[in-house]
Amino acid sequence: MTPQQNDLLCRVEGDSPMGKIMRRHWMPVCMSEEVAEPDCTPLRARLLGENMVVFRDTGGRIGVLDELCPHRRASLAFGRNEECGLRCLYHGWKFDVNGQAVDMSSEPVDAKLRDSMRTRSYPACEAGGFVWAWMGDPEHPLPFDPPVWTKAPDDKIAIVKVHAECNWAQVLEGSIDSAHSSSLHSSNMPTAVDVANSTATDSQWLRPSADKSPRLEIERTPYGFRYAAIRKPIHDAEKQDYVRTTSFIAPFTVMIPPTDQYNLIQMLVPIDDVNCMFYWIAWHETKGISTDAWRKFCDAIPGVDVDPVTFRKVRNINNNYQQDRAAMKAGDFTGIKGIPTQDMAMWESMGPIADRSDDKLGSSDRAIFEFRKIMLSQVKDATNEAPPKGYYNRDLFSFEGMVSKDADWREVPSPYAAAS
Template identity: 60%
Template sequence: MLNADENDLLCRVEGNAAMGQLMRQHWLPACLSEEVAEPDGTPVRVRLLGEDLVAFRDSDGRLGVVDEHCPHRRASLALGRNEEAGLRCLYHGWKIDVDGNVLDMPSEPRESCLAQKVRHKAFPSRESGGFVWIWMGPPETVRAFEPPAWAPSPDIRTSVVKMHVGCNWAQVLEGAIDSAHSSSLHSTDMPPARVDGAKATATAWPRPSTDKAPRLQVQPTDFGFRYVAIRRPIKDASTHDYLRITLFVAPFTVLIPPNNMYKLSILNIPMDDVNTMFYFIAWSDQEGIDQEAWRKFCGAQVGVDLDRDFRRIRVRSNNYLQDRSAMKLGDHTGIKGIPNQDIAMWETMGPIADRSRERLGASDVAIVEFRRIMLEAAQDHQLDNAGRCTGT
């Protein structure tokens, strides 16, 4: 359980919130590279930590992520013309380049020097692992960019699901590190492997256990923590255990147990206090799984399950298109796709769950450790900032 102040400290990321300021000390994924693949293509709206941004690739292929609102009268640059090495606002024609320079002000007198005096907010950006990453912290604190685990070489095959979730980032991340729920919530998609040598496929993740009450052991690390969920296996239970190891890499990355086809990473990125962008990444240096098969398995195909802004057709107002007939025939949830099953649980807790009303048990050890680590980090960040402000 957390009290109201602790819950706010953990969850809120907008403005000067300590957790949001902490997040700004890390490279953040803004969007997928595929969304801005085309020079002079359609600009992409991005919302991160309560700020509205726009990502685009200019005529020369350079990537830019800037404040969405034109510095002139604050109209949206996401509606602008991406042409001739910049984004041109539709309203009065001001044009902004990837570095935030104002290249043109056609509504100003020819002799005006205003363009040289205006600097639009632009963010350092990098591309790696199929993502566009940006630095939102102070420029003087920018860290060297380190490629993600799934992008050490071009030989890695990466498939990514992207989904907009209508609740706070901590709810999403707590679901990602919760190993116990998979035995129940995902039991249809992760059935017990009752045959020796059963392997994952493009439609199922069998596993060798029916145990729904794992024993958890957590080990703190310098990057966050790792923990193991220990279950009784179907075979040789008297001499063997079935182990699932999960890693939390602070502040927003989770690596969940792989299968025989690919490894799995999850990014839980706060858009604002009550919205999260969820990325589910399957990666392998072998055959792996192709992008469309991965998105189909997850119930996250753009144009089928999601709109072009990665918003889901399965939402609370339509009960996530739950199929009660399928449930009568044995489907556990009646909801298509592992992420959709998770999202139904996260969103129905409310935009920011009231953690003072929880009753945690033995299966929640990793949740407690996550909260401890992140609350301590946010509190330390507050103290550091207070020290700088007072000159200590």
């Protein structure tokens, strides 16, 4: 990639072409649990370089507003969330969830400004444990498409949230890279001779293959692409392959292969050009994993491993991710606790925005090629009014397991086929 192409791929702030692509999708602003109670503490949020404040009003409605009061630009995050509105502390101006001023304490009761004053509000909704906002044309938001994990009941959806101090694209390229898991995460995803598929325990995902160089096959789709990472299994390698499929849902979502207990999806949401929020959702319609257990598995417990408000990591680049060299000598591959933090160490070590002009890519990077081609193609059509690639098709699924050498992984039946 040229430096110019790299900028097109990575930069999302202001009028950047990739930012325009992002604004044609509903964006996850925060987890619903962060603004769980009516009249709760307002929450700062930042997406695509824009600062917002999120609150739940007295009636339980969600509001997503520009963080700064339109009067004198003080932060509404310090405001009073009361009586169905958010009141600025500076002069008492108060706004409802739609951005309409409902009180202006410092202005005369007959001031015409009272009727016309508004602040910017973003159309918002809730689904699947998240607050979503529309950052595009406020007059013409596209219909909200419920994400695939809303098939599961709320108590079968678990979310991990971690701040990444680097650009969104290098985080996403890590999510669609199947080959790295066999090395970077090998202590968390070890080979086991007595399992037939990815088997989740309290602390590991056991795999029926020791193959570290998967063969990749890619299929373009309306939402992006999906691909199969085909590995040699431990048993009956002459008759079957161990296949793990991953789906890229443009522009920032990756559905990775499941375990025997839960499905897995990641959203790599741009905060700005050089920061990203990493969300990892585990869900299942009947089995699943609890939120507490999921965060413990990922070593991403708020208040222990990440800040409970900003979700910045305790183990970070400033303390070398608390890498334990003694543990490495004793057999741990990375010496870094937690799958997400292992990934963060790699992603953030590339710098705020990775320089792709000097990449030396190999055959295991076919999904990376495909992602870059698709997104750069999308950028060329940034002003096109046609629906963009992406959207959360509720029949999406990923697969992992044994496939006969005579079969085609593309024809593995969807678990939702009978219901559709």
